Amino acid sequence: MVENRPLAALLTHAVLIAGILFLCFPVWMALVASTHGPGALAHAPIPLWFGDQGWQNYRQLLTGGLPEAGGVPVGRMMVNSLVMALGITFGKIAVSIIAAYAIVYFRFPLRMLFFWVIFLTLMLPVEVRILPTFDVIVRLDMLNSYAGLTIPLIASATATFLFRQFFLTIPDELTEAARIDRAGPLRFFWDILLPLSRTNIAALFIILFIYGWNQYLWPLLITTDEGFYTVVMGIQRMVNSGESLPVWHYVMGTAVLAMIPPVVVVVAMQKLFVKGLVESEK
Amino acid sequence: MHKRALFKNPWLPYLLLAPQIAITVVFFLWPAYRALEQSFFMEDAFGFSRQFVALENYAALFHDPGYLKSFRTTLVFGLSVTALAMSLSLMLAVAANRVLRAATAYRTFLIWPYAVAPALAGVIWYFLMNPSLGIVAYWLKGLGIEWNHYVNGEQALIMVVIAATWKQISYNFLFFLAGLQSIPKSLIEAAAIDRAGPARRFRTIVFPLISPTTFFLLIVNLVYAFFDTFALIHATTEGGPADSTSILVFRVYNTGFIGQDYGSSAAQSVILMAMVIGMTIIQFRYVERRVTY
Numbered sequence: 001m002v003e004n005r006p007l008a009a010l011l012t013h014a015v016l017i018a019g020i021l022f023l024c025f026p027v028w029m030a031l032v033a034s035t036h037g038p039g040a041l042a043h044a045p046i047p048l049w050f051g052d053q054g055w056q057n058y059r060q061l062l063t064g065g066l067p068e069a070g071g072v073p074v075g076r077m078m079v080n081s082l083v084m085a086l087g088i089t090f091g092k093i094a095v096s097i098i099a100a101y102a103i104v105y106f107r108f109p110l111r112m113l114f115f116w117v118i119f120l121t122l123m124l125p126v127e128v129r130i131l132p133t134f135d136v137i138v139r140l141d142m143l144n145s146y147a148g149l150t151i152p153l154i155a156s157a158t159a160t161f162l163f164r165q166f167f168l169t170i171p172d173e174l175t176e177a178a179r180i181d182r183a184g185p186l187r188f189f190w191d192i193l194l195p196l197s198r199t200n201i202a203a204l205f206i207i208l209f210i211y212g213w214n215q216y217l218w219p220l221l222i223t224t225d226e227g228f229y230t231v232v233m234g235i236q237r238m239v240n241s242g243e244s245l246p247v248w249h250y251v252m253g254t255a256v257l258a259m260i261p262p263v264v265v266v267v268a269m270q271k272l273f274v275k276g277l278v279e280s281e282k
Numbered sequence: 283m284h285k286r287a288l289f290k291n292p293w294l295p296y297l298l299l300a301p302q303i304a305i306t307v308v309f310f311l312w313p314a315y316r317a318l319e320q321s322f323f324m325e326d327a328f329g330f331s332r333q334f335v336a337l338e339n340y341a342a343l344f345h346d347p348g349y350l351k352s353f354r355t356t357l358v359f360g361l362s363v364t365a366l367a368m369s370l371s372l373m374l375a376v377a378a379n380r381v382l383r384a385a386t387a388y389r390t391f392l393i394w395p396y397a398v399a400p401a402l403a404g405v406i407w408y409f410l411m412n413p414s415l416g417i418v419a420y421w422l423k424g425l426g427i428e429w430n431h432y433v434n435g436e437q438a439l440i441m442v443v444i445a446a447t448w449k450q451i452s453y454n455f456l457f458f459l460a461g462l463q464s465i466p467k468s469l470i471e472a473a474a475i476d477r478a479g480p481a482r483r484f485r486t487i488v489f490p491l492i493s494p495t496t497f498f499l500l501i502v503n504l505v506y507a508f509f510d511t512f513a514l515i516h517a518t519t520e521g522g523p524a525d526s527t528s529i530l531v532f533r534v535y536n537t538g539f540i541g542q543d544y545g546s547s548a549a550q551s552v553i554l555m556a557m558v559i560g561m562t563i564i565q566f567r568y569v570e571r572r573v574t575y
Contacts, residue, residue, distance in 0.1 A: 015373055019377075026406045029409070043414065046417055102295035102299045106288060107288055118302060128551050132314070175287035185291055233513075235402065236401065240520060255402050266393065277396075
């Protein structure tokens with residue numbers, strides 16, 4: 001602040017608090033609803049403070065699941081989500097760091113063609129090519145498998161570009177010194193480049209973990225067997241469960257469970273997250 | 283920028299690129315090509331035979347009032363989400379940039395919704411606005427507004443706009459804040475010495491200086507609203523009531539998977555791909571050149 005304006009300062013805090021209320025209120029209500037029984041949520045107005053059914057609801061969700069949603073325990077769905085999120089994250093990082101290494105540190109025929117092919121993936125989100133992609137998955141027999149959930153999503157233009165940008169800032173002298181010491185390309189990559197990329201990898205990890213965890217359309221296409229449902233996508237079965245009305249206390253409990261891992265990652269590693277987000281997208 | 287120090291190896295770079303390229307070709311380029319090809323054919327109901335129909339699938343789309351309506355819905359939805367999410371987050375970012383006390387605490391509370399999946403954001407707002415028990419619907423009734431997104435298409439659209447905006451604010455906030463923090467303090471101070479008040483300073487200095495960020499966010503938000511909100515719609519309104527929230531990406535899915543009309547779905551895919559490619563190109567051209575001011 002440049003000058004002292006008490007009124008403006010007051011307004012500033014008011015705006016921020018209003019914003020926070022708007023952002024936190026829905027999740028507060030979800031938390032509250034997940035601790036009540038069906039009776040309390042049958043008619044308006046629903047309670048604004050916690051009930052006493054929380055423990056019971058969450059235990060039922062995590063271990064028992066709901067018959068309306070295929071009877072898969074939410075615990076199982078969360079394990080599936082975790083496998084998918086980690087598979088996508090590690091896969092993307094591994095695949096794109098070596099691709100960026102090849103593009104930056106080697107000159108070879110067709111280099112620019114490969115660069116553009118990778119770049120193209122940026123422009124083709126799953127949402128716009130749903131059917132033919134599904135077709136490929138069916139032909140490769142990847143329905144209802146962890147491979148199907150992860151492998152098609154691990155090509156990443158953004159991660160490749162981030163590593164490329166970073167490698168370009170590494171001084172050439174390092175490479176020269178390594179070569180004088182007779183380090184080959186793989187040795188240089190493993191002993192010098194990889195340790196230097198640690199912070200970037202960590203920042204990217206957060207962004208990609210959230211990306212992987214929050215996948216929706218992909219698991220929707222890939223899984224017909226309830227045992228492979230992920231939590232973000234499985235919740236839809238509870239909401240739109242046909243004839244019966246949604247069981248809101250369970251739906252909200254599932255929503256809370258589904259957002260805990262990514263929210264914890266963001267809040268706990270806030271600095272790295274901000275760095276990862278601002279650098280990987282710009 | 284290029285490296286002077288390079289490694290020489292006839293096959294290693296290809297090996298390093300192989301996984302990325304293989305996945306891209308199999309899961310991105312091949313399906314995209316198939317969509318393009320399929321869009322020129324019409325398949326019979328059982329998928330036994332197909333016939334080349336040139337641009338008929340496209341022509342049919344543009345004569346289909348449902349599709350044109352979906353275009354309009356997408357536009358209304360996308361522009362509303364973008365305008366709301368950007369203006370609210372700019373306001374929050376300006377405020378957060380001013381405070382000295384508790385800045386980190388404010389920031390933490392403002393960024394966490396980034397981690398919430400669009401589907402979950404949708405489901406929670408769907409619950410809050412549920413006509414029979416939702417708390418927001420109850421409050422609205424107190425204000426004399428009868429809320430029922432199950433029958434009222436306009437209200438259903440408003441609901442998904444709110445949910446999509448809610449989810450996107452954190453993202454925009456972070457980028458705006460980063461943009462604001464990169465403005466040199468001396469510029470602001472110089473203007474203050476020249477007796478420009480906060481509003482004037484914002485209009486003549488701050489806003490022009492963050493215009494690259496604003497432009498970047500404009501494209502990102504439109505792409506988000508057009509394509510990433512599929513989950514939000516699918517998990518809540520499922521396009522209804524009466525197609526009032528059926529945005530283009532939802533329609534592609536619906537035509538293909540539910541309606542089994544592959545030719546039309548493919549044609550819709552191609553149109554969407556053209557839209558994404560167009561927007562990405564615009565973004566990169568301008569990010570390279572920066573917005574001039």
